[in-house]
Amino acid sequence: MAEKSINILGIETSCDETAAAVVADGRIVRSSVVASQTALHEKYGGVVPELASRAHIENIYPVIAEAMEQAQVDAGDIDAVAIANQPGLSVALIVGVTAAKTLSFAWDKPLVAIDHLHAHMQSAVFGEQDFALPAAALIVSGGHTSLYDYKSPLEPKLLGSTIDDAAGEAFDKVASILKLPYPGGPAIERIAKNGNPKAIDFPRSLLARDSLDFSFSGIKTAVLYYCRGQDMKGDNMVDAMSEETIADIAASFQAAVVDVLVEKTRRAADRISAKMVMLGGGVAANTALRNSLGQMCEESEPARKLYVAEKRYCTDNAVMVASLAYHKFKAGIFTDMTLEPKAHSEA
Numbered sequence: 001m002a003e004k005s006i007n008i009l010g011i012e013t014s015c016d017e018t019a020a021a022v023v024a025d026g027r028i029v030r031s032s033v034v035a036s037q038t039a040l041h042e043k044y045g046g047v048v049p050e051l052a053s054r055a056h057i058e059n060i061y062p063v064i065a066e067a068m069e070q071a072q073v074d075a076g077d078i079d080a081v082a083i084a085n086q087p088g089l090s091v092a093l094i095v096g097v098t099a100a101k102t103l104s105f106a107w108d109k110p111l112v113a114i115d116h117l118h119a120h121m122q123s124a125v126f127g128e129q130d131f132a133l134p135a136a137a138l139i140v141s142g143g144h145t146s147l148y149d150y151k152s153p154l155e156p157k158l159l160g161s162t163i164d165d166a167a168g169e170a171f172d173k174v175a176s177i178l179k180l181p182y183p184g185g186p187a188i189e190r191i192a193k194n195g196n197p198k199a200i201d202f203p204r205s206l207l208a209r210d211s212l213d214f215s216f217s218g219i220k221t222a223v224l225y226y227c228r229g230q231d232m233k234g235d236n237m238v239d240a241m242s243e244e245t246i247a248d249i250a251a252s253f254q255a256a257v258v259d260v261l262v263e264k265t266r267r268a269a270d271r272i273s274a275k276m277v278m279l280g281g282g283v284a285a286n287t288a289l290r291n292s293l294g295q296m297c298e299e300s301e302p303a304r305k306l307y308v309a310e311k312r313y314c315t316d317n318a319v320m321v322a323s324l325a326y327h328k329f330k331a332g333i334f335t336d337m338t339l340e341p342k343a344h345s346e347a
């Protein structure tokens with residue numbers, strides 16, 4: 001008789017998306033619901049934690065109910081409840097953690113704690129069954145830019161991370177300098193298509209030769225000076241710029257960030273003798289990054305395969321949470337009611 005499938009309800013509230021999903025056996029999506037708060041935070045040019053928290057409180061149970069309904073399951077069909085409890089905004093995480101603990105208690109189902117960044121990594125290999133590890137995994141999101149040595153879904157080891165801004169944060173801040181809409185990543189990518197990536201030689205900060213850390217605050221400042229002048233007095237210069245100039249700035253900025261991300265990933269892959277490369281997180285939706293990383297992998301000796309998250313699973317979602325939780329479920333790694341949200345990752 002075929003084994004009964006394991007259904008996991010995943011919940012995600014680490015930033016500005018309230019998400020719930022039911023995933024069977026770690027790879028079959030029964031439902032995926034994401035309530036985005038973009039419209040709420042747009043006018044502030046970034047996520048306002050208290051507003052995010054309040055919206056999560058309003059959305060969490062309708063989103064979970066919809067995920068259960070779409071999957072056509074009830075509590076009896078669920079084998080475990082999984083929650084991303086770190087890293088993220090504490091006031092946002094607490095909403096999902098409380099909901100997950102409540103359901104786990106009420107339904108008498110085990111609770112699985114998931115690291116949001118590890119979940120982003122999982123989305124890169126989601127649905128894949130045969131791959132050769134170790135992998136160098138690059139996770140690029142609004143809050144984090146990290147490289148991992150990925151030997152298994154349960155024990156990724158951090159190799160390096162940003163010492164200042166995250167890549168997505170740089171996209172968002174540069175978009176705001178260029179007076180483009182929030183979130184900045186998709187807006188910059190759209191406009192960069194019409195620009196020349198070689199128009200402006202923005203700095204590529206690689207830090208020390210052996211460093212696998214990142215720094216993106218320098219390039220953000222370089223764009224700011226370019227747009228406002230060294231004395232920062234040209235406050236309205238962007239208003240007077242042609243569409244072509246703005247497109248050139250966006251394309252040149254994007255090219256510089258992509259160059260750094262690809263070069264650091266190449267170094268990480270060489271250092272750990274990676275057999276493959278993984279890419280996940282919101283910025284992984286960027287086509288220039290996907291193409292450039294793919295080219296680097298092809299040109300490696302020997303060539304490495306690139307596993308990249310499907311675009312719909314690059315930005316925050318709960319499929320990645322439920323999918324990773326399956327591996328923890330199989331390994332019997334559960335948590336209890338003392339689980340708390342943590343702003344930073346604890347390995």
Ligand code: KG4
Pocket residue numbers: 015140141142143144167168169171172183184185186189281282283284285286287314315316
């Ligand atoms: O992973 P994510 O949804 O949330 C966090 O965990 O932070 O990532 C959101 C980030 C934002 O900074 C957004 O501007 C960026 O991902 N992003 C992109 C693109 N789509 C989203 N950055 C560059 N190009 C894109 N196409």
Ligand code: ZN
Pocket residue numbers: 116120141142281282315316
């Ligand atoms: Zn994320």
